[in-house]
Amino acid sequence: MKAATWQGKRDVQVLEVPDPQVQDADDIVIRVTTTGLCGSDLHLYEVLGPFMHQGDVMGHETMGEVVEKGSAVDSLEIGDRVVIPFQIACGHCFMCERGLQTQCETTQVRSSGMGAALFGFSSLYGSVPGGQAEYLRVPHANYGAIRVTEDLPDERYVYLSDVLPTxxxxxxxxxxxxxxxxxxxxxxxxxxxxxxxxxxxxxxxxxxxxxxxxxxxxxxxxxxxxxxxxxxxxxxxxxxxxxxxxxxxxxxxxxxxxxxxxxxxxxxxxxxxxxxxxxxxxxxxxxxxxxxxxxxxxxxxxxxxxxxxxxxxxxxxxxxxxxxxxxxxxxxxGQANVRRWVEDLVPLVERSDDPLGLESFATHRLPLADAAHAYDIFQRKADGAVKVVFKPAGG
Ligand SMILES: NC(=O)c1ccc[n+]([C@@H]2O[C@H](COP(=O)([O-])OP(=O)(O)OC[C@H]3O[C@@H](n4cnc5c(N)ncnc54)[C@H](O)[C@@H]3O)[C@@H](O)[C@H]2O)c1
Ligand SMILES: [Zn+2]
Ligand SMILES: [Zn+2]
Known part of the structure; x- marks a missing residue:
């Protein structure tokens, strides 16, 4: 598949990488339909470079469609539309039960002394491949995928992954x-x-x-x-x-x-x-x-x-x-505890009059192939870029 990969300071390139697979019984793989570019990606692009490895797949604001699931995934079906919180949390540990999903004790990155693992976020947070890609593997998917059901555009829902709860x-x-x-x-x-x-x-x-x-x-x-x-x-x-x-x-x-x-x-x-x-x-x-x-x-x-x-x-x-x-x-x-706030936010996201202006929030909708350009204009605040979303599956 194609993915936006970190190649060095201020150097993101869309390259061919291996397709992700289901590895654990509670994993899913999604086909990514929309994925955002975040100010946090800019830290990796620049100052947190020393914690990145060449080829790391970027991105943590992802939604798409379930295309594969492990044998223990019982809350989702193939074809379901899902939004993926930027942190990986189990949903049943001491921290998750207290609404502190970014401190999840199951996924905490103890080797670097950090909280819950994050998608696409350097060795500090577990070096988990991210969502600025055609496909994404999602661990702990029974909890780590938010199923959405209304027939609304992706841009109503994708910000539930990060921007809205943050x-x-x-x-x-x-x-x-x-x-x-x-x-x-x-x-x-x-x-x-x-x-x-x-x-x-x-x-x-x-x-x-x-x-x-x-x-x-x-x-x-x-x-x-x-x-x-x-x-x-x-x-x-x-x-x-x-x-x-x-x-x-x-x-x-x-x-x-x-x-x-x-x-x-x-x-x-x-x-x-x-x-x-x-x-x-x-x-x-x-x-x-x-x-x-x-x-x-x-x-x-x-x-x-x-x-x-x-x-x-x-x-x-x-x-x-x-x-x-x-x-x-x-x-x-702290990092936002995504699942803690989702129930508060979904009614606002789905309201027919779109009170938060989500559908016009993105200033740029680009194919994934334009990732290098997008990182550049978002970092320099050029071309009116405030929020960029990529459409890896076209559309
Ligand atoms: N806590 C979380 O869970 C979480 C989640 C997402 C993003 N973030 C963080 O939130 C921050 C903002 O992210 P973003 O996506 O909005 O990105 P961004 O980088 O586009 O936003 C930063 C804004 O701050 C402005 N700015 C810079 N210096 C300033 C100053 N001295 N005074 C006033 N404004 C100044 C910039 O012009 C820019 O508009 C980043 O640090 C990002 O990593 C945190
Ligand atoms: Zn983000
Ligand atoms: Zn947990």
Whole structure:
């Protein structure tokens, strides 16, 4: 089959690889009909390269049709249409029973000290072949495949694999309620979807990014927006919140924050760093890998909550505990527990008026053969690329 494979830093190539097979009795193999390109793939494309092997198959936002199943798969039939959560979870361990599927004790990648195995996600998370391919093997399929039944386009359902539960968990973890203000740092697919979900619940949203068309998309849904490169974003958010800050903040950027968010934020962020690191940052004028998180903590009001959806890996500079302690800030974070939120989301996904705008969420629908181009434009934020979905089976 054809698959999008990692070949090196910023080098994804669609190549012929062996077809996946059923290996364990509770496996299925699906023919992939739609599969997304995610900000998390960009970490593998660039900074997490050392954890990748040449030829690894990318992708973790997958749906398709069951074409093969093992003898222990009793919840699915050949031909069923399924969405595949990005993490592999068993459904019956201590963690899964508590709704912490990303910590599944059956699939935890103990060799690297990480949580549940993820599709297409480097040796840190088990080196499991991913879904940007014509076919995908799905382990623990009785639990790890969400069967969908309504005659709706793939693009209603495919975001249940990652974008929707991640955005939903981000909003839930920010502990905001109707009438509250939620600031969202980063308006890629995750921040954008979090804005849609929050606005739908009557939560006021202030979205922050530096890419004009991403700001415009979220503004068009009814959010206030702040371009972090125009003026001081902390002042802008304070001006919109009676000088107090937002009740909750989502960091939907992660460890690869781009662009300088302006001198005063840099100063504030640098003020939170320990002396030598701060000096280095001031001297070079560079933004540290935690800059989005520092910005998020500067935007939250005293007693508020910061919810981290953006991925952080590796050993990062420490946060200032004095600042967080004095401001009585709550921090929550983690990979999204997909199955935990699916039941909350399916009614919204299937509603006839498509309140979240899922059918027009993708900016690019491309054949898998265009994967190299898609990674390039998505990383550079070129050609208006916000969300790319591939159609490996045509259509
Ligand atoms: N927790 C989870 O389960 C989970 C799931 C999916 C994605 N993620 C993570 O969420 C993050 C966002 O993913 P995405 O798909 O939306 O990708 P993305 O990379 O397109 O989104 C990041 C956005 O942040 C903006 N940005 C960068 N630096 C900024 C700054 N200093 N201030 C404000 N905005 C800034 C970028 O312009 C971009 O729009 C990534 O880190 C991804 O790995 C986490
Ligand atoms: Zn993803
Ligand atoms: Zn489990």
């Amino acid at each position: 955005a939903w968990q981000g909003v839930r973890y920010a502990d905001v309620h109707e009438g509250d203000t939620l600031a969202i740092v980063g308006l890629g697919p995750i921040g954008d979807m979090a804005a849609r979900l929050a606005l739908h619940q009557g939560i006021r949203v202030i979205g922050l990014d530096l890419v004009p068309e991403r700001l415009a998309r979220v503004q068009a849904r009814g959010a206030d927006v702040v371009n972090v490169q125009e003026g001081d974003p902390v002042e802008a958010v304070q001006a919109l919140t009676s000088g107090r800050g937002a009740d909750g903040v989502i960091d939907a950027v992660g460890m690869e924050a781009h662009g300088s968010p302006g001198p005063s934020v840099l100063q504030k962020a640098v003020g939170l760093l320990p002396g030598p690191v701060a000096r280095m940052a001031m001297r070079t004028g560079s933004v540290d890998p935690l800059s989005a998180l520092h910005l998020a903590t500067s935007l939250v009001r005293r007693g508020g909550t910061v919810s981290i959806s953006g991925v952080y890996a590796g050993t990062m500079d420490p946060m200032s505990l004095q600042y967080l302690f004095d401001h009585q800030v709550t921090l929550r974070m």
